[in-house]
Amino acid sequence: MHFDNNIISIKEKLASIDWNFSDIKTADDLNSIHPYPAKFIPQIPRTLIKEIKVPSGTSILDPFCGSGTTLTEAQSLGIPSVGIDLNPIACLISRVKTQPFPPMFQESAEKCVQRAMTSRNYVIPEIPNLNHWFKVDIQHALASLLHEIRSVNDNLIREALQLAFSSIIVRVSNQESDTRYAAIEKNIESKDVFNLFLSACKHITKVKSENPSRYLAPVTVLQKDVLTITxxxxxxxxxxxxxxxxxxxxxxxxxxxxxxxxxxxxDPINVKEHEIGARAHYFKKNHQTVDDFKNQMEVFLSLMRKIVIKNGFICIVIGRSIIHGQYIDNASILEELAMKCKMDVVIKITRKIPSNRKSFNLSYAKIKEETILVLHNK
Ligand SMILES: C[S@@+](CC[C@H](N)C(=O)[O-])C[C@H]1O[C@@H](n2cnc3c(N)ncnc32)[C@H](O)[C@@H]1O
Known part of the structure; x- marks a missing residue:
């Protein structure tokens, strides 16, 4: 394959980097305001953005933006960006992380709690298996808090309060942990809901007010199924x-x-229906197969081919799957599809996923490595 000098230089620079980032520590920063599974370590998008420069007048896209790590890195380097995700919690996290921090946020949080502690003016939502997962007094505390959050007029403040609310849900539920779906007895009372909510708000205040000028570059977040984007x-x-x-x-x-x-x-059930790769689709009668995944990725890459400018780059980080006992090399699948879509593979890098990266430490998935695939839209 013949590459021009710019691509050769990018390839050489990318090849010389230690992508394991072995000595980094998880920082108590913007990415810690809400849990999210399988998120990027920020060093991955940061390094790619620095090494593959975007032409001026263009933006960076993350079509599966999750908690918005690519968006926050683009923004901190002053580059406009767009994120797409099907999951409304992903979109909420991405928006709050990249929006300017609203003054009066902490005061609003305290007011919501004061009112919620005495309010009777709320309705507990109809949620399947609610009594199994939430004690009755916790349900009341959450419902009254939510009622007060919803009555906040300022959009930026309300979204940041919703994010703080979302971040404490698992802790105040009976669910054992973020990644263990068993109901256990926990020593949680309604006052803990209010205290945990206020601590989450304080944490948001701390990390968001650290560097107010980092929120200048525009960020757009679209809550959509990427396969339907035009x-x-x-x-x-x-x-x-x-x-x-x-x-x-x-x-x-x-x-x-x-x-x-x-x-x-x-509606989580609607999200489940359209979520690519969800286990639920692979363990039912008439389950999906690797061919379904290939078709989805072909639609995705054809879309990238159309959306990205000529000579733009597409960087994809992906691990491998096990479907019904069979190992699936997803990076090779994407590599083949990229060539089918007339894109060049600039470099394929394998990096180790540290065993302490909690969200990947799943006994059934056993994912220890991931591949960074850099494609050129010729
Ligand atoms: C590996 S995660 C991305 C994590 C992200 N890099 C971060 O740092 O937080 C993959 C994301 O794809 C999203 N997703 C799954 N199916 C989708 C679809 N059909 N359309 C858009 N997003 C989808 C999931 O909701 C999830 O957030």
Whole structure:
């Protein structure tokens, strides 16, 4: 394959980097304001953005943006970006992380709690199996808090309060932990709901007020199934894509956020139906197969081919799957499809996933490595 000098230089620079980022520590920063499974370590998008420069007048796209790590990195480097995700909690996190921090947020949080502690003016939402997962006094505390949050007029403040609310749901439920779906007895009372909510708000205040000038570059977040996106959904020229797609049997984002979605008034079942790779699709009668995944990825890459400018780059980070005992090399699948879609593979890098990266430490998935695939839209 013949590459021009710019691509050769990018390839050489990318090849010389230690992508394991072995000595980094998880920082108590913007990415810690809400849990999210299988998120990027920020060093991955940061390094790709720095090494593959986007032409001026173009934006960076993450079509599976999750908790918005690519968007926050683009924004901190002053580059406009667009994120797409099917999951409303992902979109809420991405928006709150990239919006300017609203003054009066902490005061609003305290007011909501004061009112919620005495309010009788709320309705407990109809949520399947609610009594199994939430004690009755916790249900009342959450419902009254939510009622007060919803009555806040300022959109930026309300969304940041909703995010703080979402972040405490698993802790105040009977669910053992974020990744263990068993109901256990926990020593949680309604006052803990209010205290945990206020601590979550304080944490948001701390990390969001650290560097107010980092929120200047514009960020757009679209809550959509990426497979239904058309050119008209994006009003910006895309010069670079950095993303980690979902893949079979690795993680169920809808399940991870199921009760957060129910409480905030979203429909997790609809998210499940359209979520690529969800285990639920691979373990039922007439289950999906690797061919379904290939078809989805072909639609996705054809879309990237159309959306990204000529000579733009598409960086994809992906691990491998096990479907019914069979190992599936997703990176090779994407590599073949990229060539079918007339894109060049610039470089394929394998990096280790540290065993302490909690969200990947799933006994059934056993994902220890992931591949960074850099494609050129010739
Ligand atoms: C590996 S995660 C991305 C994590 C992200 N890189 C981060 O740092 O948080 C994959 C994402 O794809 C999303 N997703 C799954 N199916 C989708 C679809 N059909 N359309 C859009 N997003 C989808 C999931 O909701 C999930 O957030």
């Amino acid at each position: 050119n008209s959904d994006l009003d910006q020229r895309i010069g670079l894509v950095i993303t980690s797609p979902p893949y079979p049997n690795a993680y169920e984002y809808w399940l991870y956020h199921k009760y957060r979605m129910w409480w905030l008034g979203y």
